[in-house]
Amino acid sequence: MEKNQNHGFVEKIKNAGKDAVLSIKTKASDLLMNNSISLKKVAVGVAVLTVFSASAGVYKSVQGYRVFFNGEEIGMVRQTGDFMAGLDLVRNNLSEQYDANIILPSDVRFERAIVSKDRLLESPDASATAIEKTNLTMTVEGAVIVIEEEEVAALKSYEEAEEVLDSVIASYAQLGENEVIVSEPIIAQDYEIVQRVVPYVNLRTKEDAVKYIMQGTDEIIEYEVKPGDTSWDIAVNRGINVNELVAANSDKDITSLRPGDVLKLTEVKPYLDVEVVKEMVYSEKIPFETTYQTDASIYVGKSEEVSPGVNGVKEITALVTYRNGVQVAKEITNEEKIKDSVNRVVARGTKPLPPAQGTGRFRMPTSGRVTAINKAGSHAGSRAVDIANSVGTSIYASDSGRVTRASWYSGYGYAIIIDHGNGYSTLYGHLSSMNVSVGQNVTAGQRIAGMGSTGNSSGSHLHFEIRRYGARQVITRYFSYLRVGGRVSP
Numbered sequence: 001m002e003k004n005q006n007h008g009f010v011e012k013i014k015n016a017g018k019d020a021v022l023s024i025k026t027k028a029s030d031l032l033m034n035n036s037i038s039l040k041k042v043a044v045g046v047a048v049l050t051v052f053s054a055s056a057g058v059y060k061s062v063q064g065y066r067v068f069f070n071g072e073e074i075g076m077v078r079q080t081g082d083f084m085a086g087l088d089l090v091r092n093n094l095s096e097q098y099d100a101n102i103i104l105p106s107d108v109r110f111e112r113a114i115v116s117k118d119r120l121l122e123s124p125d126a127s128a129t130a131i132e133k134t135n136l137t138m139t140v141e142g143a144v145i146v147i148e149e150e151e152v153a154a155l156k157s158y159e160e161a162e163e164v165l166d167s168v169i170a171s172y173a174q175l176g177e178n179e180v181i182v183s184e185p186i187i188a189q190d191y192e193i194v195q196r197v198v199p200y201v202n203l204r205t206k207e208d209a210v211k212y213i214m215q216g217t218d219e220i221i222e223y224e225v226k227p228g229d230t231s232w233d234i235a236v237n238r239g240i241n242v243n244e245l246v247a248a249n250s251d252k253d254i255t256s257l258r259p260g261d262v263l264k265l266t267e268v269k270p271y272l273d274v275e276v277v278k279e280m281v282y283s284e285k286i287p288f289e290t291t292y293q294t295d296a297s298i299y300v301g302k303s304e305e306v307s308p309g310v311n312g313v314k315e316i317t318a319l320v321t322y323r324n325g326v327q328v329a330k331e332i333t334n335e336e337k338i339k340d341s342v343n344r345v346v347a348r349g350t351k352p353l354p355p356a357q358g359t360g361r362f363r364m365p366t367s368g369r370v371t372a373i374n375k376a377g378s379h380a381g382s383r384a385v386d387i388a389n390s391v392g393t394s395i396y397a398s399d400s401g402r403v404t405r406a407s408w409y410s411g412y413g414y415a416i417i418i419d420h421g422n423g424y425s426t427l428y429g430h431l432s433s434m435n436v437s438v439g440q441n442v443t444a445g446q447r448i449a450g451m452g453s454t455g456n457s458s459g460s461h462l463h464f465e466i467r468r469y470g471a472r473q474v475i476t477r478y479f480s481y482l483r484v485g486g487r488v489s490p
Ligand SMILES: [Zn+2]
Pocket: 372, 378, 379, 384, 385, 386, 462, 463, 464
């Protein structure tokens, strides 16, 4: 004889979409092989301890009933009330387990018959066990949220459905700092809660239902971009088209993906459009401007910041309309200056540039024939050279420097003096034209004048001197090749 142990149910949820049913049955193998596991699985515990007497040979014919449950004959009882009590036991246990008002199928039929002892369900507990062994489709007195005539989510009570809708609305009406709701959230759709019997397996938890209504889908699948991925690859490999990928990621430019970017593969399409108008107060900077002034102590072309700019601040009040958390409109209702900006002040230099530094080496300033090196007066001691050529012959700066004279200079006629900034200066006399002016920087080899015969001169020639701290230098020390009658060129 078999001695039954305390045993429970192994639940198995067959998910087949909305038609899924919950089947509850006892698995004998679990009971026999691992008692501790089945004890853990006691969900709807129905203690059954049936001891069959060894003297069962005393056979008594008794009037009773065959029981048909959901069209299936599942045993016999002496009293119909025993079976109905068993059904109540199962319903109560399931209702307690699922915390819901479970409804079981009520298709029960009894047929009078002589009781056969081996098929007798001796007690309500035995009936319960037999009921639990059948495939039970549980339903509950629940509530369905219907949006625009579409059944969107089933909850186990009207109250839960109400809480779900409140949560959806509340999540869009959440306020940030310095935000105030100025009008109640408006829902664009028709929606209602319908109370009706719902298969248990179709129920959603409140959290699930809120998420589902807000996302329009059960799960937002994300994908992390790998090196070499294109948006096309990502879309095609996952059976979606690129437009859907774009729609699901409106915050990103999917034409320039970088490894590590996270893309949503499903689009959020909330069932409810919740529009909320919030008044926001926020500050915005007022950018400073830059003003300029001149400064004679700063070289031309350079500038210095006199004082830094400081951005101002304005406080803005705006009415912002959000639809499903996304800003769709903004109306600025007030702007108030909190702090003035301070202009940045920049000084631009006007000071002439310092003389270009000479190299200390001198170039022959023109071409022509040497007519004098050492003669009485200004040439005494080889302290100048005369080079003759036609009027207008180009004269070039012998070294870099700054022009300190470009004007009539008594016997020199029109003359230019260049200060080379290293103690040296050079003088060019008897010019017919001058191309530079005082203060101008010139570089070695730059054309500065045309040859002429102005001042104390008997014919077109250049009188050229090199001076050191103002003193005329022996010219042949710098141009050792000079010979009267010799030809020179730059
Ligand atoms: Zn001379």
